[in-house]
Amino acid sequence: MTARVLDGTAVAAALRAEAAPAVAAFTARAGRPPGLGIVLVGDDPASEIYVRGKLKSAGEVGLRADLERLPATASLGDVLAIVDRLNHSDAHDGILVQSPLPAAMGADAERHVFDAINPAKDVDGLHPANVGRLVQNRAALASCTPAGVIELLERSNVAISGARAVVIGRSDIVGKPMALLLLHRNATVTICHSRTVDLPNVAAESDILVAAVGRAAFVTRAFVKPGAAVVDIGTTQVSDRALVERLFPPGSKRHEAFLRRGSLVVGDVHPEVAEVAGALTPVPGGVGPLTIAMLLKNTVRAAEDRLGR
C-alpha cells in the first residue's frame, strides 16, 4: 500500500484561483487592491526565499504587496516604527513581519513586534487578541499554516469530525492553533511535545497525525496507525549525505536533487510512513504552498473587514 498524496500544491492553486475574483471585487469597490506590507529584517537566506514566494504569489492574484527591508543591525525601535506606519496606512490591510528577527534584537523582540501589529491587520494571526478569538471559536485571523492544513484536509475529504487527532509540537504559530482548529471541527485532539512519554504509541492512536517538530524524518512507521492521514509540517535543511541516503535510495529523485544541490529539505515524516499511512502530505509540495495561499486569503479577508463587507 502507498499513501494517497495530499496535494498541497493543487489546493493552494485552488485557493489562489478563488482569491483572484475576491481581489478584483474588492479593488472595484475600494478603488485600490488589498495591500500587504511585509517587513524583512536582516538577510537570513531562508527568509529571503519565503518572502520572495509571498511577494510573487500576492502579485499573481492582484494584491499589492510592499516589502520593507531593514538591515540586520536595525533596532527594535526601527521595526516598531515601520509597523506603526503600516498600522496607520490606508493602503495596507495586512502586515507580516517575517520571522525570525535577528538574534541580536533580543529574545523578546518578536513578541514586542507582534503585539504592536494592529489586530485587524494581523494576517499571521499572532496577536493575542486574535489568538484569544481563535480559542473562543470566533471569526479571527488564524495562523496561516494550521489554517492551510484544515483547508487541505477538508478539500481532500479527510474526515475531521469524530476523528482522533494528534498534533506533535506545541508552538504558538503551529501546534497550538492547529489543535484548536481541529478541536472546533469536532476532532478529539491530543497535543504531544518533547516531554510526552511513549510518543510513538500516543501518536499511533490517531486518525489524523500532524507533525510540527522540525526534526528530519522523526516520525517513523511506529508513530502511524495504518490508514491514518499524516500531515508533515516540518522542514529541515539536511546536508548530511549519510542521512539523506538512509532516507532516499541512490537513484531516487530526491537523492538526485541532493546530489545537484548539496542539501535537501526533509520533512518531519520518514519516507517509510508512505507504506503505512492512508494519506500523506509530501515535502516539498504539501503544507508549504498552503501557508502562502492562506496569507493571501487572510489579507483579502482583512481588507474586506476593514472596508465593511
Place this chain on the structure above:
Amino acid sequence: MTARVLDGTAVAAALRAEAAPAVAAFTARAGRPPGLGIVLVGDDPASEIYVRGKLKSAGEVGLRADLERLPATASLGDVLAIVDRLNHSDAHDGILVQSPLPAAMGADAERHVFDAINPAKDVDGLHPANVGRLVQNRAALASCTPAGVIELLERSNVAISGARAVVIGRSDIVGKPMALLLLHRNATVTICHSRTVDLPNVAAESDILVAAVGRAAFVTRAFVKPGAAVVDIGTTQVSDRALVERLFPPGSKRHEAFLRRGSLVVGDVHPEVAEVAGALTPVPGGVGPLTIAMLLKNTVRAAEDRLGR
C-alpha cells in the same frame, strides 16, 4: 482501595491565608485595599449563592468588594454602562460579571460584556486578549476554575509533567483553558467532548482526568484508569430521588442531605469512581472553593499590576 481526597477546601484556605498579607501590603502601599466590582443581573438563585460566597471571601481577606445589581429586565446597554464605570474606577482592580446573563438579553450578550471589560481588570480571564496571552504561556489573568485545579494538583503532589491528561469538556471558561494550563506544565493533553468516539476508553488512558461536562455522575468506573487522579468540575442540582438513591445509598450522609433539602448537588463523577481512582476531588468541597480563592488571587494580582509592583 479508596481514592485519596484532593481537598479543595484546604487548598482554598491556604490560598486565602497567602492572599491576606498581600492584600495588607497592597493596602499599605496604595492607601486603599484592592477592589473588586461584581455585577449581578437578575435573580438566578444559583448566581445569588455564588455571588454571596465571593463577597464573603473577599471581605475575609480584606478586599473591597462591591456588588452592582441590575434587575432581570435590564438592557445590555445597562450592563455595559456599569462595566464602563468600573473600567474607569480607580478603586476597582477587578471586574466580574456573573454568568449567566438573563436569556432575554440575547445569545451574544455575555460575549459583548466580557469583551467590554478592561483586560487589566478581567479577573475571570474571559477577554480574548487574556485568553490569547494564556495560549502563549505569558503572564495572564487565567480563568479561575482551571487555575484553581492547577493549584490543587500541584499542592496535592499530583505529578503533571509527563502525565497523560484528559479534559472532558471544551468550554471557553473551563475546558479549553484547563487543557492549556496542563499543556504548559508538560502534560500530554487530550480534549474530549460530545463528539468524541468511545469516550470511556479515551478517558481511561489518562493519569489525570478532568471532568467538566455538567451531567450528574456521567463519569463512571469505565472512564478511569486505576490510580488516576480525577478532578470533578461539574455540579448538577439533582432532585430526582431515584437517581440520588442509585448514587448514594439510604443512610449515607449525602442521602440524608438530600432528604433534608429535597435536592442535592452532584458532580460529573460517579461515586463508584472512588474505588478505582488514586485521588479524587469531592463535590462539594473540591473545585468550588478553589474558584473563589483564585478570584481573590487574580484580583490582588490585577491590583498589584495596576499599581506597579
